[in-house]
């Protein structure tokens with residue numbers, strides 16, 4: 106978008122120059138996260154006054170036909186089939202990485218070195234080493250004003266942001282206990298095929314990195330504290346599954362070809378927080394009947410907060426200083442204009458959903474870029490999560506040995 110500006114000239118005439126306020130996006134990937142990010146890039150400027158206007162310049166996918174179909178549905182201006190081409194284009198300012206974790210490091214580091222801002226889906230990487238390399242590249246690029254963010258979007262659910270605000274204000278006092286769960290059940294059926302998320306070489310880990318990463322980030326974000334140590338267990342309940350190709354018949358196999366599941370189906374761990382509290386975590390894809398339940402409860406010396414993503418517009422708040430006669434958890438409907446992000450949407454009581462966290466992510470990222478700020482969560486925040494994921498797996502492999510997390 107070009108915003109005309111009036112530049113007075115020495116001759117008293119007014120010259121009109123145009124300042125390009127566009128932020129041109131090149132997105133790699135076009136599946137579930139590609140759709141959620143596309144919706145966010147498209148919606149954000151319609152609902153929020155942004156200092157830069159996102160332009161959906163290019164979508165990239167190895168399958169040209171599939172990428173073109175998504176381009177048509179969401180309004181991407183062009184299609185690439187090789188992400189390297191995005192880095193060479195002068196009409197792309199930011200690379201949005203919506204691919205599985207095995208490609209995050211390569212794409213992000215190359216993009217940062219090419220001077221492109223980067224938004225990278227979670228978890229940041231498939232290993233601590235990759236996350237360290239990405240963080241180094243991000244911090245080096247930031248010296249030249251190139252910004253980066255990792256996509257822990259649940260921080261930007263208004264109720265979660267409100268919880269963080271209340272904890273920071275001291276409304277629940279000192280954090281004593283936290284219990285965090287992320288419960289799904291989409292692979293309870295043993296006939297569900299061996300998706301890429303069930304293969305270590307692609308996904309890095311299973312429920313732990315996919316959904317456990319979210320609750321690790323959320324607990325540290327809301328409390329403002331770090332996990333300093335943990336002890337963990339993981340399990341893989343279904344050891345083998347039908348290969349996707351065999352189930353779809355694409356390769357004409359017998360339909361019974363099986364493959365090994367090389368990641369966890371569930372992870373549980375106990376941990377200590379830097380403020381002295383204790384926290385328990387559970388991430389599972391076998392919570393039969395739970396579809397996308399992120400449940401967090403934080404108990405403090407002065408009160409408690411409780412949240413369930415399956416009821417994502419509500420935050421429950423208990424104030425221990427209330428009179429006993431009327432004490433109880435308050436049900437806060439987080440839809441008032443004073444609540445984080447809500448002013449951009451609808452009047453009180455008109456709820457928002459899963460996709461809006463992605464729009465809020467775009468809003469914050471665009472504002473940070475325009476104001477020369479380093480966005481949060483940063484790649485360093487993503488590296489911290491990666492270290493915790495690694496500690497969980499090491500502890501579990503060693504029958505729940507206690508693992509310290511370096512500051």
Ligand code: SOE
Nearest residue numbers: 137227258289315316319397
């Ligand atoms: C699958 O578990 C998944 O799509 C996660 O990868 C996302 O991060 C989460 O937002 C929804 O569930």
